[in-house]
Amino acid sequence: MSRSLSDHLRVVRRIARWEVGRSAGTIDRRTAAFALVALLLAGGVASTGALAGGVALDRDIYRVGVSPESPYYDAIASSPALDARPPTVDRADVDLYVGDGYIVADDSQKSRAALAELNDAVRRYNTGAMLAEENRTAAFPVVVSLEYVQRGASIPAGATTGASAESSSGTAGESESGRTGSAGSDDGDAAGPTPDSSRSAGDGSDDGDAADRDDDSLSVPTLGGINPFGSESTGSPADISPPFPFASLVLAFAFLVPMNFVVQAYGGTMLNERINRRGELLLVAPVSPGDIVAGKTLPYLTALVGLTAVVAVAVGGGVVSVAAVLPIGLVFLGATFVGAMFARSFKELTFLTVAISVFLTSYTFVPAIFTQVTPIALISPLTLVVRDLSGAGVSLGEFLFSTGPFFLCAVVLFALGSGVYREEDMFTQRSVPLKFLDALDAHVSRPRDVALVSLLSIPFVFVAELLAIAVLFVLPVELTVPVLLLLVALVEEAAKSLHVFAAFEKGRFARTTRTALLLGALSGLGFFVGEKFTAVAQVVGLPELTLGQAALGPSGVGIGVFSAAGLLLAPLALHVVTAGISAVGAARGRRWYALSFLVAVAVHTAYNLTVVSVLG
Amino acid sequence: MIRVDGLRKTYGDFPAVVGSDFEVGDGEIFGVVGPNGAGKTTTLKMLAGLVEPTEGTATIGEYDAGDAEMRRHLGFLPEESPLYEDMTARSYLRFFADLYDVPREEATRRTEDTLDRLELEHRDRRLGDMSKGMKRKVAIARSLVNDPELLIYDEPASGLDPLTTNYVLEFTRDLAERGKTVVFSAHNLYHVESVCDRVVIMNRGEIIARGTVPEIRAEHGETSYHVFTTVPVEETDVVGADVTDAVDVAADTAVDATPDTDASAGPETYRSVVADMDAVESVRSAAEKAGGEVVDIRTREPSLEDIFLDLAGRPPETRDDGKGRPVAAQADGGVETLDGDGGDRSGHARDDGGAR
Numbered sequence: 018m019s020r021s022l023s024d025h026l027r028v029v030r031r032i033a034r035w036e037v038g039r040s041a042g043t044i045d046r047r048t049a050a051f052a053l054v055a056l057l058l059a060g061g062v063a064s065t066g067a068l069a070g071g072v073a074l075d076r077d078i079y080r081v082g083v084s085p086e087s088p089y090y091d092a093i094a095s096s097p098a099l100d101a102r103p104p105t106v107d108r109a110d111v112d113l114y115v116g117d118g119y120i121v122a123d124d125s126q127k128s129r130a131a132l133a134e135l136n137d138a139v140r141r142y143n144t145g146a147m148l149a150e151e152n153r154t155a156a157f158p159v160v161v162s163l164e165y166v167q168r169g170a171s172i173p174a175g176a177t178t179g180a181s182a183e184s185s186s187g188t189a190g191e192s193e194s195g196r197t198g199s200a201g202s203d204d205g206d207a208a209g210p211t212p213d214s215s216r217s218a219g220d221g222s223d224d225g226d227a228a229d230r231d232d233d234s235l236s237v238p239t240l241g242g243i244n245p246f247g248s249e250s251t252g253s254p255a256d257i258s259p260p261f262p263f264a265s266l267v268l269a270f271a272f273l274v275p276m277n278f279v280v281q282a283y284g285g286t287m288l289n290e291r292i293n294r295r296g297e298l299l300l301v302a303p304v305s306p307g308d309i310v311a312g313k314t315l316p317y318l319t320a321l322v323g324l325t326a327v328v329a330v331a332v333g334g335g336v337v338s339v340a341a342v343l344p345i346g347l348v349f350l351g352a353t354f355v356g357a358m359f360a361r362s363f364k365e366l367t368f369l370t371v372a373i374s375v376f377l378t379s380y381t382f383v384p385a386i387f388t389q390v391t392p393i394a395l396i397s398p399l400t401l402v403v404r405d406l407s408g409a410g411v412s413l414g415e416f417l418f419s420t421g422p423f424f425l426c427a428v429v430l431f432a433l434g435s436g437v438y439r440e441e442d443m444f445t446q447r448s449v450p451l452k453f454l455d456a457l458d459a460h461v462s463r464p465r466d467v468a469l470v471s472l473l474s475i476p477f478v479f480v481a482e483l484l485a486i487a488v489l490f491v492l493p494v495e496l497t498v499p500v501l502l503l504l505v506a507l508v509e510e511a512a513k514s515l516h517v518f519a520a521f522e523k524g525r526f527a528r529t530t531r532t533a534l535l536l537g538a539l540s541g542l543g544f545f546v547g548e549k550f551t552a553v554a555q556v557v558g559l560p561e562l563t564l565g566q567a568a569l570g571p572s573g574v575g576i577g578v579f580s581a582a583g584l585l586l587a588p589l590a591l592h593v594v595t596a597g598i599s600a601v602g603a604a605r606g607r608r609w610y611a612l613s614f615l616v617a618v619a620v621h622t623a624y625n626l627t628v629v630s631v632l633g
Numbered sequence: 634m635i636r637v638d639g640l641r642k643t644y645g646d647f648p649a650v651v652g653s654d655f656e657v658g659d660g661e662i663f664g665v666v667g668p669n670g671a672g673k674t675t676t677l678k679m680l681a682g683l684v685e686p687t688e689g690t691a692t693i694g695e696y697d698a699g700d701a702e703m704r705r706h707l708g709f710l711p712e713e714s715p716l717y718e719d720m721t722a723r724s725y726l727r728f729f730a731d732l733y734d735v736p737r738e739e740a741t742r743r744t745e746d747t748l749d750r751l752e753l754e755h756r757d758r759r760l761g762d763m764s765k766g767m768k769r770k771v772a773i774a775r776s777l778v779n780d781p782e783l784l785i786y787d788e789p790a791s792g793l794d795p796l797t798t799n800y801v802l803e804f805t806r807d808l809a810e811r812g813k814t815v816v817f818s819a820h821n822l823y824h825v826e827s828v829c830d831r832v833v834i835m836n837r838g839e840i841i842a843r844g845t846v847p848e849i850r851a852e853h854g855e856t857s858y859h860v861f862t863t864v865p866v867e868e869t870d871v872v873g874a875d876v877t878d879a880v881d882v883a884a885d886t887a888v889d890a891t892p893d894t895d896a897s898a899g900p901e902t903y904r905s906v907v908a909d910m911d912a913v914e915s916v917r918s919a920a921e922k923a924g925g926e927v928v929d930i931r932t933r934e935p936s937l938e939d940i941f942l943d944l945a946g947r948p949p950e951t952r953d954d955g956k957g958r959p960v961a962a963q964a965d966g967g968v969e970t971l972d973g974d975g976g977d978r979s980g981h982a983r984d985d986g987g988a989r
Contacts, residue, residue, distance in 0.1 A: 020701070303704040440678060
């Protein structure tokens with residue numbers, strides 16, 4: 018008698034409620050009270066920070082001596098990083114001193130960073146003030162420079178980059194020692210705090226807006242044109258070129274931190290079911306293993322979503338941030354679930370969960386550093402968070418590209434772990450690799466299952482290949498492409514053959530060459546079908562990168578490489594042949610499998626190299 | 634109630650259960666007997682739907698074993714009582730009652746009633762703080778929260794002290810009297826003999842004997858006669874074709890004429906073990922010829938254990954796991970199960986020989 022969805026949901030809810038109650042029972046009241054107080058304090062601090070304008074990691078780190086009457090005062094006061102001090106303060110105690118028409122900065126990294134921050138603060142202030150203007154045309158005038166040149170003559174340098182040229186001219190005066198020079202001031206009378214201090218002055222050369230326009234709401238002198246602060250080499254992460262979204266990145270990282278705590282608790286409770294066969298009684302109850310896993314996972318997933326939402330509120334993220342972090346959390350849980358099903362002890366589980374945390378944190382965090390540099394960054398959903406926090410938009414295609422593999426990986430991970438969530442596998446002590454083979458074998462009972470498992474391996478293959486791209490793309494293409502092609506072949510051949518090997522080892526199929534060839538063909542076909550889904554990569558143009566083409570193109574997407582027939586048949590033939598080679602070896606035992614696997618990888622790599630170097 | 638046809642389970646190349654066939658009627662207490670590795674637990678787990686048979690079928694009433702709906706009518710008690718130690722007895726039982734869709738009031742009434750019958754106190758104490766006997770009672774109560782028609786109890790008295798063991802056995806009898814069908818396994822053959830209506834004896838995955846205990850005794854056991862005499866009787870004195878054959882069978886090697894210190898038989902008596910009344914007469918004649926007399930004759934029925942040992946030979950060789958616990962030798966090098974929070978490779982013995 019099959020049960021309805023509502024029956025399943027009712028059971029899942031009951032198990033989830035029990036899991037919450039049981040887990041609560043494992044913490045003594047004093048610890049719980051202490052944790053609650055700590056949580057409330059942290060929440061209070063976060064809320065206060067949010068109400069006060071969001072979290073500022075660099076709050077008041079630069080001290081600026083400035084008079085309240087100074088036109089810079091409001092801009093300085095509005096910047097969280099700048100701490101306005103009275104002008105009477107000892108100049109040795111401040112990083113910057115804003116006088117009447119001049120600015121004094123010490124010749125130190127911190128002073129230069131303070132100067133850059135002042136520059137940004139003034140720019141933000143000006144922009145805000147201009148945005149408040151009713152007359153937007155006046156606030157944001159469009160300046161068109163026309164320069165007539167002879168037909169056929171080359172375009173003068175700078176003609177199309179006027180803004181940057183102007184900007185760069187504005188930074189003139191920098192000394193070789195890194196001192197910030199004064200572009201518009203020649204008097205040198207603005208004594209710095211130390212004899213070798215550098216001086217910066219408001220340009221006052223061509224505009225002097227504030228001084229001339231007392232009735233103007235733009236009371237702060239514009240910093241356009243000649244830039245008195247300079248914009249290079251101040252040591253601030255914001256000065257790194259290309260732009261490095263430091264603050265957003267750090268805040269995005271805040272989403273990952275709570276996950277590590279949640280998955281530790283989750284891994285513990287899942288392994289606890291296996292210790293002393295505790296979970297046996299649930300297995301004999303009228304509930305399915307899926308209900309049990311879902312019920313035990315639900316509280317932790319809810320906790321993850323709740324924590325993510327809290328962090329999002331605290332750091333100023335929106336729905337996009339929460340939606341982007343959710344698949345990361347699911348993969349965290351899925352991988353931890355698999356780890357808990359494979360581990361033989363809490364010690365081994367700890368090793369696995371730490372490995373999972375390190376890998377996933379690296380995988381999600383490192384690409385996000387390049388948010389504003391390359392589409393490769395989108396392989397991590399954390400990039401979406403960074404973009405959300407920095408106010409950049411996220412298209413639906415980008416969202417799907419970034420989160421899709423994570424969702425699919427999470428689904429496959431839970432399916433993999435659920436495969437061994439049964440009496441015969443749960444309570445036995447086998448090494449992690451053997452458990453992995455057990456889990457694969459649990460999903461292969463008929464030949465067609467081989468094709469399905471190959472297809473379901475695609476998210477992992479995709480993620481592994483994207484990771485390889487992300488790791489290798491900084492190196493010279495001539496060096497990395499061959500390495501990448503080898504890695505791709507390794508990953509894909511493993512995905513196509515491991516479950517076939519597991520099935521043979523478990524005696525699922527007769528160890529005959531004919532059977533092996535059939536299974537190899539099915540595995541290759543399933544993988545080929547799944548691989549076609551990787552075409553989603555084109556949504557963000559990743560294959561336009563050389564490495565993207567190398568990883569996703571040779572045997573897979575290959576758009577524009579072959580004719581239509583070749584495009585379809587060549588990768589299919591490759592996958593069927595190489596999977597067949599591995600399967601024949603797998604049918605003969607472990608050593609033969611290892612040997613045939615290497616042969617399959619060699620064939621695959623040769624194919625990839627041929628496509629890239631000869632045809633591509 | 635239960636029908637098992639050609640049930641077989643192999644782990645890789647290792648046959649844990651080899652083609653079992655048996656039936657169990659309603660309200661019957663059915664014993665499954667055998668040493669470690671005999672296939673008892675695997676058989677019970679296949680009945681409970683925990684282990685998928687490699688071949689054969691097992692039906693429970695109108696359901697196949699393993700059918701989720703069948704589990705609503707089943708109470709399973711594993712060999713150990715792996716409880717959630719942070720829960721109290723009441724909350725633990727309430728949770729399982731919920732899983733079986735037992736209405737809250739009914740669950741409370743049933744749980745309290747069962748715990749009363751089991752004489753379990755401290756029902757709001759953490760399970761981790763309970764003694765092994767108390768935990769076993771909670772586990773038994775859990776097997777009854779859904780008021781099942783079929784109970785599968787694997788070594789219900791395993792590791793319990795004699796008092797609690799007797800209590801559990803009495804409780805099992807009581808369950809059968811209330812109409813429950815009980816399938817019951819045990820190492821301790823005395824327990825099976827004292828409780829079960831019918832028995833199968835398993836060894837190395839095979840059923841080697843079946844029936845009621847008297848039937849098995851009649852088919853596989855031999856009644857022996859212990860003849861106590863005042864003088865030793867030489868084997869050569871017990872002559873005659875019938876007599877000689879009988880003596881050889883009963884005593885295996887010869888007449889066991891050893892001094893017996895049994896007070897009831899007197900201080901200077903010798904015991905001869907023979908197989909039938911003709912041999913008894915032969916011993917009496919030989920004793921008289923030697924100037925002595927027969928002072929006592931006792932009849933001894935073989936126990937189930939005697940029959941089992943006779944049928945199965947020595948139980949599988951055991952070794953010590955280094956922690957004072959015996960571990961069954963495993964044909965394939967074996968599989969160890971998770972046991973203990975430290976996750977040691979503790980070598981907990983699997984009853985099925987556990988080849989995975």
